Amino acid sequence: MNIPRKYESVVFAFMMAALMAGIMSAVLTWVNTGMDSGFLVRWLRAYGLAFVLAFPLVLYLAPRVRRLTQKMIEDK
Secondary structure (H helix, E strand, O other), X not given: OOOOXXXXXXXXXXXHHHHHHHHHHHHHHHHHHOOXXXXXXXXXXXXXXXXXXXXXXXXXXXXXXXXXXXXXXXXX
């Protein structure tokens, strides 16, 4: 699959949000409610909410964090 480079930041944000929301919601669901027969349903509900919040946040914050990081790192 070849996606045009102009969509790189959107694809990055989507993948980062999907991975982070999935991992974090799974861990927090497991820690807070345990691993039982209802875990998958609880995790998917938490994941849906987390992703809906994470995707636009990553789209907005990633360029700003990248610029801040570049200012903090020395060129040597």
